[in-house]
Amino acid sequence: MDSARLATPPARPPARRRARPQRLSSQPGRPGGRPGRPALVIASLDDLHGPALGTVELPLWLFWSRPDRTFDLSDPELRRWLYEIVLREAGCAEDLATYLDRDTLIALWPGLYLPEGVRQAWEDRHPALRAAAASAA
DSSP states (O other), rough: HHHHHHOOOOOOOOOOOOOOGGEEEEESOOOOTTTTTTOOEEEEEEGOOOOSSSEEEOOTTTTOOSSHHHHHHHSSHHHHHHHHHHHHHHHHHHHHHHBHHHHHHHHGGOOOOOHHHHHHHHHHHOOOHHHHHHHOO
């Protein structure tokens, strides 16, 4: 047995570059997408320039539950699921800006199943989302 081969750790993927902190707002006093992690909120909805149509493959750091990480945005349920995942699991503003679209987020907002802290943080920062939720009620 070749001990040199066993001692070599597997190659790690390159570290993700984090977006500048001023581009996102964390709400430390609120629960987030997961326990112990604050909700991340993009500074401006206009920064959300993700796709509105087509097929999207989420990276492993956002969606690790299934081998197939692709979402067909023409399917309303898959589109809603993708938005819920990204809003809960995003680790930086780049994740939000890359995978979410402003107009789609506003349209989907009332029907998204999100942790209370995530919903509250986004609505506090973006009145358009609170208005969308109120108009759907």
